[in-house]
Amino acid sequence: MAVLVGAVLLAGLFFHVVAGVGVLRLPDFYTRLHALSKADTMGTLLVLSAVALAEGASLTAVKVIFIAVFFFLGNPAAAHAIARAARRAGLAPWRAGREAGR
């Protein structure tokens, strides 16, 4: 069980590192959101699953799973809301060879 918990936790950390690097390095808002929303959701799910596995069957584990389910539903919804707001406010997507924004 400890090996499983460690593996799931490290996989979640890997996804979080990918999300962080993407947010730091990618050229414009939409690509950063692309990196953040998916990798961050996956990493959060995996880390919370590792915590729930380590906790065992209890009410606390159910609450941890509830946080995971909330992130699974809420993170993509928030990403969609931000992207739609940016699109409506007139932020242009990045294209190769052009400056970011506008």
Place this chain on the structure above:
Amino acid sequence: MTQLFLGAAAALLVLALAYLYRLAAGPSAFDRILGLSGFTSNITLVLVLTGVVFGRLDMFVDIALGYALLSFVGVIAAARYFERLPEK
């Protein structure tokens, strides 16, 4: 096992610095909202892992849940607000 969770919490805190950078230096307001979203999800995980390390997960999980709900509402509210204003 506690050591592993402590290391994971430390790594997530270091990663939160990347989102803080995007929050402080993002060129547009939406970059800042994005940084806030990533930062709060990282801090939620740090709260849960802190609960595991201290052996008080039953208390910290409620704090993390409230923090996650509030950050979600905040991000949605900020996105809706900046949707109405012209960019920059």
